[in-house]
Amino acid sequence: MSGLWAIIRKEWKSYFVTPAAYVVLALFAVIAGFFFYSMLAYYVMSSMGGGMFGGGGNLDIHSMLLQPLFFDIGITLLFLLPMVTMRLYAEENRSGTMELLKTAPVRRMEVVLGKFLAALGLLLVLLLFVFGYVLVIWHYAHPHPGWAALGGAFLGLLLLGSVYLSLGLFISSLTRSQVVAGVSTFSVFLLLWVADWVTAYDNGGFAHIIAYLSLTTHLTNFVQGVLDLKDVVYYLSLIFAGLFLTARRMELAE
Amino acid sequence: MLEVQNLSKSYGPKLAVNQISFSARKGEILGFLGPNGAGKTTTMRMITGYLPPSRGQVVVDGISMHRAPIEAKRRIGYLPELPPLYPELSVRDYLMFVARLKKIPGSQRKPAVDRAIERAALGEQRGRIIGRLSKGYRQRVGIAQAILNEPPLLILDEPTAGLDPRQILETRKLVRSLAGEHTIILSTHILAEAATTCERVIIINQGQLVAVDTPENLTHRIKPTETVQVEVRAPAEAAAAALRALPEVAAVAVLGQHNEATRLQVEARSAAAREAIARALVGAGWGVRELRPLELTLEEIFLSLTGSPAAAAGESSLSASAPAGEGGSAAKSNEGGA
Numbered sequence: 001m002s003g004l005w006a007i008i009r010k011e012w013k014s015y016f017v018t019p020a021a022y023v024v025l026a027l028f029a030v031i032a033g034f035f036f037y038s039m040l041a042y043y044v045m046s047s048m049g050g051g052m053f054g055g056g057g058n059l060d061i062h063s064m065l066l067q068p069l070f071f072d073i074g075i076t077l078l079f080l081l082p083m084v085t086m087r088l089y090a091e092e093n094r095s096g097t098m099e100l101l102k103t104a105p106v107r108r109m110e111v112v113l114g115k116f117l118a119a120l121g122l123l124l125v126l127l128l129f130v131f132g133y134v135l136v137i138w139h140y141a142h143p144h145p146g147w148a149a150l151g152g153a154f155l156g157l158l159l160l161g162s163v164y165l166s167l168g169l170f171i172s173s174l175t176r177s178q179v180v181a182g183v184s185t186f187s188v189f190l191l192l193w194v195a196d197w198v199t200a201y202d203n204g205g206f207a208h209i210i211a212y213l214s215l216t217t218h219l220t221n222f223v224q225g226v227l228d229l230k231d232v233v234y235y236l237s238l239i240f241a242g243l244f245l246t247a248r249r250m251e252l253a254e
Numbered sequence: 255m256l257e258v259q260n261l262s263k264s265y266g267p268k269l270a271v272n273q274i275s276f277s278a279r280k281g282e283i284l285g286f287l288g289p290n291g292a293g294k295t296t297t298m299r300m301i302t303g304y305l306p307p308s309r310g311q312v313v314v315d316g317i318s319m320h321r322a323p324i325e326a327k328r329r330i331g332y333l334p335e336l337p338p339l340y341p342e343l344s345v346r347d348y349l350m351f352v353a354r355l356k357k358i359p360g361s362q363r364k365p366a367v368d369r370a371i372e373r374a375a376l377g378e379q380r381g382r383i384i385g386r387l388s389k390g391y392r393q394r395v396g397i398a399q400a401i402l403n404e405p406p407l408l409i410l411d412e413p414t415a416g417l418d419p420r421q422i423l424e425t426r427k428l429v430r431s432l433a434g435e436h437t438i439i440l441s442t443h444i445l446a447e448a449a450t451t452c453e454r455v456i457i458i459n460q461g462q463l464v465a466v467d468t469p470e471n472l473t474h475r476i477k478p479t480e481t482v483q484v485e486v487r488a489p490a491e492a493a494a495a496a497l498r499a500l501p502e503v504a505a506v507a508v509l510g511q512h513n514e515a516t517r518l519q520v521e522a523r524s525a526a527a528r529e530a531i532a533r534a535l536v537g538a539g540w541g542v543r544e545l546r547p548l549e550l551t552l553e554e555i556f557l558s559l560t561g562s563p564a565a566a567a568g569e570s571s572l573s574a575s576a577p578a579g580e581g582g583s584a585a586k587s588n589e590g591g592a
Contacts, residue, residue: 006354010340013351017342100338100399103302104355105327251306 003106007114011088012121020087021122024080028126035072036133039065061141062149062225066134070153070223073130074215077123077161078189084122085168086182088115089246094176108250112243116162116169123161127154149225156222159235160215164189166242173249189215255280255437256301256407260310263296270296272461273310280406283433285452286441287556293461294441295335298411301439302332314407328357331405331436335412337396341385345376345395348384349402356403366402374398374428390421397425401432408432410440414447426451445553459560472555479504481548482520482528488540490516496534502527515543 015021043065092098172181196214198207218231256278263271271293299305312319319326353363374394414422449469457464490508497506509517
């Protein structure tokens with residue numbers, strides 16, 4: 001397992017000696033901050049307006065503020081995480097360092113997991129920003145938002161982000177070109193995100209299968225604080241599929 | 255130390271490496287020689303476990319690469335054709351990463367990295383970012399990476415490719431200094447490199463093993479006779495006739511005449527024939543200005559073994575092989591091949 005640790009350390013070092021990680025972190029902070037500020041401002045305005053007409057300033061903070069915020073964070077990750085995963089393997093394939101990794105006395109899975117966990121670490125830092133926003137709301141909102149719903153939402157975002165990373169890792173392992181990896185990853189994510197649209201015009205069984213594959217359908221439950229085993233299984237199976245396929249891919253010849 | 259048995263690799267219907275078998279003893283430097291595209295890199299990639307062979311097997315130090323890849327890989331240091339470097343890391347950080355990757359225990363990591371830096375003469379560069387190093391230094395970082403865990407088997411794929419002449423000499427010196435404790439297999443398409451650095455040479459062409467032997471034996475195998483070049487102050491016909499009369503001499507050709515001297519090329523049946531030639535010429539009262547044996551260059555051996563038309567010409571006719579000893583062999587083989 002020391003091989004795993006070596007990969008994680010090296011990946012983090014590479015993230016932070018190049019501008020890549022800083023750019024992702026900074027842009028995410030700007031975008032998520034803008035979402036948070038806009039939604040909060042709108043929410044405050046709406047509830048003040050409601051109070052003025054005797055409604056009592058009691059708009060549901062979950063459905064009016066937090067749930068849309070979490071959804072938008074999910075979309076922001078959809079845009080940014082392909083930028084993180086696209087180089088993970090494509091660059092090693094291109095520069096020849098894959099020969100070092102494949103001829104070192106480490107298991108393929110150590111390399112795959114190491115890269116995945118290092119990227120997961122970066123995702124956790126991103127979610128930490130979001131946690132900061134939520135703390136602000138929790139401090140000022142009375143009654144406080146429910147911890148169960150918040151926890152569910154964070155778990156959902158973490159799982160969703162892990163799916164992005166694992167599938168992105170696999171797509172990156174298929175090519176030497178970062179651009180090809182980035183564009184393909186982004187397209188796959190976008191399709192998975194909007195796949196549930198089919199149920200809007202089709203009620204057949206096939207449409208339901210496609211809708212089940214949608215990342216959105218499953219995030220909805222988490223964000224609403226509903227922890228359904230079905231959703232957890234869905235995310236976990238996508239994560240394992242991505243990691244497994246990447247390891248298999250490493251075993252095959254070029 | 256290393257056993258390669260019937261190794262084959264096919265990409266679809268194309269056979270890149272076909273049934274290659276050889277072995278390497280402990281501490282020897284083995285040259286892997288072949289034209290570009292002969293299958294050298296593919297073979298090395300199979301030995302190091304980068305590519306799974308289609309057929310055959312690799313045994314390193316008694317351990318099968320197929321059955322125990324992790325254990326086998328521990329015993330190999332590998333420098334691929336393109337040094338596997340991370341341009342964003344410093345030399346030291348990179349080597350520390352490789353040390354972890356190669357599972358060198360924590361307390362021995364720093365000494366191992368320091369030793370590798372010292373042996374590859376990278377002391378001044380240890381803190382520099384790899385992306386800013388010159389090509390020669392990058393190659394050394396690649397070698398430092400390969401020798402980091404003191405592997406019994408070192409595989410170097412074209413270690414001198416793309417370096418300037420001085421760096422080539424330094425790299426060869428480094429490789430020779432590593433022999434003894436390590437078994438080294440190095441590939442090259444430069445024959446002089448194999449001749450100067452390697453104890454044994456493996457010649458492969460189009461995925462097939464053509465020959466395995468020492469450079470000297472290879473020479474002998476292709477040309478059991480000895481070619482001697484003579485310059486003598488004498489009329490051409492008279493000198494040639496005198497030499498043809500000797501029992502040790504198989505053939506004589508006149509290369510040219512200038513001033514009053516004649517240059518001749520003599521095909522002798524044994525090395526002792528040189529003495530007889532000298533005696534005959536001096537005995538006839540002619541002044542001998544030069545008498546030297548011509549050795550086959552590896553170029554000629556190589557071309558003859560790989561069956562190129564230039565080689566056939568060089569072998570059969572005396573005059574064609576004449577310029578070889580004077581360093582003109584490259585030009586000649588180009589003409590022959592064209």
